[in-house]
Each structure stands twice: as C-alpha cells, then as structure tokens.
Amino acid sequence: MKTFNVPIIYRSPLISAIKQHRKQQDRMKKDFSPTLLDFGPVRILLARHFGFCYGVENAIEIAFKTIDENEGKRIFLLSEMIHNPQVNSDLLSRGVRFLMDTSGKQLIPWEDLRSDDIVIIPAFGTTLEIEARLQAIGITPLQYNTTCPFVERVWNKAEQIAAREYTVIVHGKPKHEETRATFSHSRFHTPTVVVKDMEETHRLAEYIHGRKPAEQFYEEFKGQYSEGFDVTRHLQRVGVVNQTTMLASETQAIADYIKQAIIEKFGLADDQVAAHFADTRDTLCYATNDNQTAVTGMLEATADLAIVVGGYNSSNTSHLVELCEEKLPTYFISSEEKLLSANEILHWDFHHHQELHSTGYLPGKEVVTLLLTSGASCPDAVVEGVIRKLLGFYGLEEKLEEKAAAFS
Structure with missing residues (x-):
C-alpha cells in the first residue's frame, strides 16, 4: 500500500515500531489479538489496528503540500479536513481558514472568495451543489481534493445500482459531512433516503410493507429524502x-x-431477490472494518477498563467506544491532557454530547490492565502521549523507550 509524507509531529517511534513488528508477524492481517505492553503495575493491551488510515494520511499529505507550495495565497478548507482537533489546529496555525463548521453552517460568506483562492475539499468529500458554487466563483473545485478513495467508492456503488434503477438507502448520520456528500451524489442519479440507525430502518420498512400511510413518510423522514421521492414507487x-x-x-x-x-x-424466492434488492456488498472502508474487528479481538482479554482516543466529533471513534462500552468501563478522550491524574479524568459522553469529570477511573489494584485504541483520524503521537501520561502516574516513564527498543 502507498505510504504518505505525514508530518513527523504526528508520528510515534513506539507505535511505529509496534505496528511494523505486528505487520511482519501477520502480513495477511488475520491475527486481531492486541499487543501487550507490560509495565508491571500497569498492563496496556494495544489494539491490533488503530490510528491514521489511508484516507486520513492521503488528506494530510495533500493539505500540507498545498500549504507549502502556495505561500502567500489565501487557502481555505470547506470544513474540518478530518475529525481531529490537533490536526485541524495545526492547519489553522498555518493560516488555513474554514469556510463552514462540521454541521454545514457558513463561517465565511461565499461572496468573500476570489477566483485565485485555494479551496481544499476535506476527506469526507463534498456535495455537488458546493462544487457548482465553487465553479461559479471561478475556483476549480477538485484541484485540491482530499476526498477519501473509500468514500468515492461508495458514491460509485450508488451510481452503479442507480443505473439499474434501484433506489439508494444510505445508512449514515444525516448531518455528518460524509453522509451529506454521499446523499448529494446519490440523489443526482436516483431517488435516495437516509436512515441513521436500526430504529429508523424499522420505520422505513413499514412504508415498504405499506402499513403506514404514504403521506406520513414525508414528515417522518423530513430532510432525509431526495426531491420528488415517491414512497409508493421508490421503495420497491x-x-x-x-x-x-x-x-x-x-x-x-x-x-x-x-x-x-x-x-x-x-x-x-431466493432466485427472485435481485429483482428488488441490489447486492451492494460491504461499503465500509477497510480501516473501519480492521479497527472495529481489532476492538472485538481486544475485548476478548480480561481488563479493568478501556480508553479510546480521538476527536469528540469523530464518527468512527464513537463506534469503537460503543463496542468497548458493551463490556467495560470506557473513557473516550481526545488527548493525554484529559488524564488529569491517576484519580481524575475528563472524558466525552457522546450519547449526551457532554464532557464528564470522573474520579476513580484507575482501580486501586496491584496490577491494572487497560485496553487502548484510537480512531482513524487520531495521530499515533497522541496515543503515545496517553501511554506516557499513564506511565507517569506510576513513575514508569523511562520504561517507554525500553519498550520501543524491544519492538525495533
């Protein structure tokens, strides 16, 4: 797989050594057991797969290269390039400005843009409507495009089944940048509706069966279906x-x-299903699959707690938290700064969208075992920072370099 030129500040000698060691041992990626980092009083089980994925590294390389090659020009990002506070803060410090926030709210008016401005498309992609708006200003919309190839693969799959006159149902968060982009690309080709979870899927199925009056659909799924969607025809x-x-x-x-x-x-009958239901196979990206499967493998071990690191608005990270919460006390943090002490921690409750202050998260045991992973937009350096901070609570910081050398 292609390697990318990612700033050294996001790298970690320890994590790089561990990942390379595991890759050499398991080139076919069939072993999803965690890596044990045994420091005596604290044992850290590190997920087999975590951190920057192909799409994120691709986006970071393009963005920083664009900045380096266009000194003196005004550079904008449509919105956060990825859902990671450190990376987005670094881009802002380099003079990049965001045109919108993650919900699509305009921060800088379109009228303020000039044809010689540079606009970077984030890893989530963007809508056809925004591409057209940039084109009208005189900006080539895809000249600086960091859209993840796996997101584009979903768009291609939607277009392929649209060509065979299927309606597209998108499983996604309606307000998420990626889902907004996918919805835009799909509805250009075919009727499209978004469902955010199984509950909404159950409700949509009622319209497939014809058990609910059609007119009720338009209120129930308001803002989640394409223009001209006919619930009596387009769900067949x-x-x-x-x-x-x-x-x-x-x-x-x-x-x-x-x-x-x-x-x-x-x-x-089995041989008739394809006439009404398209075989889309799996449109999740490989990294999402690997990271989630790695968490499942990690959870087979006995542990006291789990820590998941990533941006609080990161969808893929929140799903890793969901998996861990099913088995263990789980703490979702954005960086090592949230580890206030061995007793106190600030962590994100994504169910209620609030940061919590908890005490006693590290049990007072002779040996504490914790599971550790991170989202696909979280730099390895942040994960190392979390490990270093945890070791500091036990006076074991000097053991980190020894552990890195052991994997090299």
Whole structure:
C-alpha cells in the first residue's frame, strides 16, 4: 500500500515500531489479538489496528503540500479536513481558514472568495451543489481534493445500482459531512433516503410493507429524502450503502432487515431477490472494518477498563467506544491532557454530547490492565502521549523507550 509524507509531529517511534513488528508477524492481517505492553503495575493491551488510515494520511499529505507550495495565497478548507482537533489546529496555525463548521453552517460568506483562492475539499468529500458554487466563483473545485478513495467508492456503488434503477438507502448520520456528500451524489442519479440507525430502518420498512400511510413518510423522514421521492414507487427496488465509518454490524443488520422486508412484501424466492434488492456488498472502508474487528479481538482479554482516543466529533471513534462500552468501563478522550491524574479524568459522553469529570477511573489494584485504541483520524503521537501520561502516574516513564527498543 502507498505510504504518505505525514508530518513527523504526528508520528510515534513506539507505535511505529509496534505496528511494523505486528505487520511482519501477520502480513495477511488475520491475527486481531492486541499487543501487550507490560509495565508491571500497569498492563496496556494495544489494539491490533488503530490510528491514521489511508484516507486520513492521503488528506494530510495533500493539505500540507498545498500549504507549502502556495505561500502567500489565501487557502481555505470547506470544513474540518478530518475529525481531529490537533490536526485541524495545526492547519489553522498555518493560516488555513474554514469556510463552514462540521454541521454545514457558513463561517465565511461565499461572496468573500476570489477566483485565485485555494479551496481544499476535506476527506469526507463534498456535495455537488458546493462544487457548482465553487465553479461559479471561478475556483476549480477538485484541484485540491482530499476526498477519501473509500468514500468515492461508495458514491460509485450508488451510481452503479442507480443505473439499474434501484433506489439508494444510505445508512449514515444525516448531518455528518460524509453522509451529506454521499446523499448529494446519490440523489443526482436516483431517488435516495437516509436512515441513521436500526430504529429508523424499522420505520422505513413499514412504508415498504405499506402499513403506514404514504403521506406520513414525508414528515417522518423530513430532510432525509431526495426531491420528488415517491414512497409508493421508490421503495420497491432498493440497495443499501453507508457512511464508511458506521458500525459494520449495524450496517449489515440494516441491509438484512431491508432485504427481508422486500422479500416478505413481494413474496420472493431466493432466485427472485435481485429483482428488488441490489447486492451492494460491504461499503465500509477497510480501516473501519480492521479497527472495529481489532476492538472485538481486544475485548476478548480480561481488563479493568478501556480508553479510546480521538476527536469528540469523530464518527468512527464513537463506534469503537460503543463496542468497548458493551463490556467495560470506557473513557473516550481526545488527548493525554484529559488524564488529569491517576484519580481524575475528563472524558466525552457522546450519547449526551457532554464532557464528564470522573474520579476513580484507575482501580486501586496491584496490577491494572487497560485496553487502548484510537480512531482513524487520531495521530499515533497522541496515543503515545496517553501511554506516557499513564506511565507517569506510576513513575514508569523511562520504561517507554525500553519498550520501543524491544519492538525495533
């Protein structure tokens, strides 16, 4: 796989050594057991896969290269390039300005842009409407494009099944930048509707079955369907794609549920299903799959708690937290700064969108075992920072370099 020129500040000698060691041992990526970092009083089980993915490294390389090669020019990002506070802060410190926030709220008026400005498309991609707006200003919209190739793969899959006259159902968070972009690209080709979870899928299936009055759909799914969507016609031939960072098991469950609803609605035999339900296969990216499977493998070990590191608005990170929460006390932090002491921690409750202050997160045991992973937009240097901070609570900071040397 291609390697990228990512700033050294995001790298970690320890994490790089561990990842390279595991890669050499398991080139086919079949072993999802964690890496044990045994420091005596504290044992850290590090997930097999975590941190920067292909799409994130690609985006970072393009963005920083664009800055270096265009000194003196005004450079804008449509919104956060990735959902990581450190990376976005670094871009801002280099003079980059955001045109919108993550919800799509305008921060800088379009009228302020000039044709000689540079606008970088973030890793999530963007809508066709925004591309057209940039074109009208005189800016070539895709000249500085960091859209993840795996996001583009979803768009291509939607276009392919649209060509066969299927409606697209997108499993994603309706307000997320990536889902907004996917919805825009899909609805250009075919009727499209977004479902955010299994609950909404159950409600959509009621319209497939015809159990709910059609007019109710337009209020229930307001803002989540394409213009001209006809609930009586456009739910008879469907295919499911997804926001690439969603929980893999949930996407599969949603596709299976919709498929079963279609089978029951039309009384289909196995060889007739394809006439009404498109085989989209899995449109999750490889990193999302690997990171989630690595967490599942990590959770097979006995531990006292889990720490997940990443941006608080990162979808893929929140799903890693979800998986860990099913088994262990789990703390979602954005950096080592949230580890206030061995007793106090600031952590994000993504269910209620608030930062919590908790005490007693590290149990008073002779040996504490914790699970550690991070989201696909989290730099390895931040993960090392978390490890270093934890070791500091036990007076073991000097052991870090020894551990890095052991994996080299």
